Amino acid sequence: MSVFEHSSGESESDELYRVRHSLAHVLAQAVLEIRPGSTLGFGPPIKDGFYYDFVLSTPLTDEDFPEIEKRMRQIIKKGQKFYREDLSAADALKRIEEMKEPYKRGYAEELLSKHGLNGLSFYRNGTFLDMCEGPHVETTKEIPRDGFKLRNLAGAYWRGDSRNTMMTRIYAWAFLDKETLDTYVTNFLEAQARDHKKLGRELSIFKIDNDIGKGLPLWLPNGTVIRDELEQLAKELEFKGGYQRVATPHLARQDLYYTSGHLPYYADGMYPPMELVEHNEDGTGYVKESYRLRPMNCPHHHKVFAAEPRSYRDLPLRIAEYGQVYRFEESGAVSGLLRVRGMCMNDAHIYLTEEQVKDEFKSVLALYKEAYGVFGLTNYKIRLSRWDPEDPKGKEKYVDNPPAWAASEKILAEVLHELDIAYVEGPGEAAFYGPKIDIQFVTVTGREETVSTIQLDFAVPARFKLKYVGPDGREHTPFCIHRAPFSTHERFVAFLIEHFAGAFPTWLAPVQVQLLTVSEQYDDYAKAIIQRLRGKFIRAELASSNETLPKKIREGTVKKIPNLLIIGEREVADGTVTLRRYGHKDQNTMTIAAFESALEQGIRSRSLQLEIAG
Ligand SMILES: [Zn+2]
Ligand SMILES: [Zn+2]
Incomplete structure (x- = not known):
């Protein structure tokens, strides 16, 4: 029988598969400790870890993750043995009745009646009992204590059907050692940060509007x-x-x-x-x-x-x-x-x-x-x-x-x-x-x-x-x-x-230069520079006013604008600009002409790094 879809790509005899399967039980056990009265859905291993679905008695947030992980580690440390029980159909139904798990009961009934199974297997570790086909580790001690990490919460309908109850799914990563986990998580977060859909939205690059049509950006x-x-x-x-x-x-x-x-x-x-x-003429038509x-x-x-x-x-x-x-x-x-x-x-x-x-x-x-x-x-x-x-x-x-x-x-x-x-x-x-x-x-x-x-x-x-x-x-x-x-x-x-990662080189950046004034009184000076740069077909704009300078710098950084020019009293008096480039902490003050010619040169040669001497 196949209770769960094995999408992990691991074979059942595989150590990682058994660890992930066992961790799903440990997660359910820990969640039931801090949310007694919650009921369970499915909890399978997946390609980079595992998840478990719950109907929670009181909601959880990811702020509860450290507490759940702590409890999971305590369970692992106890070295609880996994006991398997194979019960006949009648005994299985009785057992499931005692468990007071309505979703599992419905599923068990379906397996026994529709799929004609003549029995079901259960696994017990500590006080936790789950209907499951295994396999598992021998004892929780075999689970690497620092090889897993809770990832996020998501809504998921029971058995993927939108007519059913919406459950809370807790996703986790799990590997056999901390180093593999850390590398995986770093790459995962990096890919997520670079995701073109996310950045495309944040940087206002494209939009898919359903009134226009699917796949028509x-x-x-x-x-x-x-x-x-x-x-x-x-x-x-x-x-x-x-x-x-x-x-x-x-x-x-x-x-x-x-x-x-x-x-x-x-x-x-x-x-x-x-x-x-x-x-x-008679009103009938034909395709011409x-x-x-x-x-x-x-x-x-x-x-x-x-x-x-x-x-x-x-x-x-x-x-x-x-x-x-x-x-x-x-x-x-x-x-x-x-x-x-x-x-x-x-x-x-x-x-x-x-x-x-x-x-x-x-x-x-x-x-x-x-x-x-x-x-x-x-x-x-x-x-x-x-x-x-x-x-x-x-x-x-x-x-x-x-x-x-x-x-x-x-x-x-x-x-x-x-x-x-x-x-x-x-x-x-x-x-x-x-x-x-x-x-x-x-x-x-x-x-x-x-x-x-x-x-x-x-x-x-x-x-x-x-x-x-x-x-x-x-x-x-x-x-x-x-x-x-x-x-x-x-x-x-x-x-x-x-x-x-959305931080385009200057020649390709939608906004090449943004001017940030320390106070509105310098806006005219900034606008004159913008006109001068636009005369050279450089995409320059003024940051919206009424914000403090640090806030403007933050917003320009979020938009990944390659060149921020800060304009204050000193710049206006000296006829200079202070350049702050994306990804650089230092600032350089230079004449407008020096900035303009370095920028023009960088854009014309489509350079990846602007060469600007401070
Ligand atoms: Zn299991
Ligand atoms: Zn062709």
Whole structure:
């Protein structure tokens, strides 16, 4: 029988699993000591500890945690033995009646009647009795006394059903020693502090409004500054790389997606069609045209390629766009900026001859390297994603052209060898239409994430009948490279929020400089500086008045503004400003001109650390 879902990933014989299971009992025991008359729900081990659900006689807060932990340690110290009892159905029901645990009784009845069990097991340690299938440690002495920590309280419906009683769940972390626990807790809190949803709200970067729709983020002014800066960076890198920008509609006639192959295969990932209905005179109607929101930019760019006759002299032709796309992600999968339904890709498609593929891939990789270097992102791995000729479903997953797969995979492998780039192989990870190179980052909190890909497409240009005239005067089909170093804007911003913990470098910060006056009488001086900085396109603003200076500094720090300028009597008299930078305790007083030129220089070079001599 399985009373609890084993989501811990540990096997039942595992020591950690037994410790966590036993700790759940000890927690319930301790809570019943300080909240007699409370009743119990479930208390399973989970992936990083355990929890127990209670209907409390008097509420608890996390201020009670030290007391509960103290009592748990006392129980552990006593070395209480865990006794197992296996009772017949009739005895089990009698026992459960004595326990006066209504939720457990209901569950036991269900196990015995619905699931046809002929008995149940119980565990007793000290005075505490619980219906449970185990396993447990032999005695509480085996539980590491400093390997656990209560984490938080949460509301949880009995058996996860909102029609049932709301219980109080106490979560705890648990490991086999203090060191593992401490490391885990530190990383957990760090990841929580860097969480893009939390920081996105606190820093007013984006908002998901249900009246707009799930997974359709609104970029607030601060988020739009970040978007514009990233787009500007992409524009500059692509301009230098010989790309041309285009602007194309967010939707297209449905037939286009039959040509591209998105329909019918990708229909689940697309919004349903918009149908233009024409009415007959008798009032009946028929669908005259159907449109779809685009899930990718490629078909539109293919049409840009096809817009004019192309010669081999035009190739490689690089078409770039910050292109908005819409994908109908399942409602349950939509979350923050990581899984959205409306997203903007830093997209480009490069049309070229087979002979040009190698050099162009090298240029694209160089552009990626330069782009990531701007953010100080150097910790990434490269994966060469190949098709899988052995895959039984291969005919549906991959374009059926083994010689083309072999040739194109060989080209990519050669590119990586020639550039001396270390990579891993990803068999079965290719796109439908060709192999790709995936860029996988190790995030600051240790997570591995595929941020971007470069794909070689030897198949789709033919579906669109794309042609160029070769040196031989005949028509040929180009290859296509799909690339998007900044992936989708949504994903990349989520990644950057976490990477910088919301403290963006000056060039990327929504507010680059905030002026804090010691008293309102200096506001005019501050406003003149703001005008001067804005003249240089520097995002400067005045902190709201009527607050004390320490309060203004605190608020500026909470907003993670990189540069706070303090203006008081001395600054006004001397024509200076006093700079306090985010993350630095010291302050430096300097002339306005010195500050302005250092700031301008730092912004122009997109430096991660402003170089300002005090
Ligand atoms: Zn148990
Ligand atoms: Zn594409």
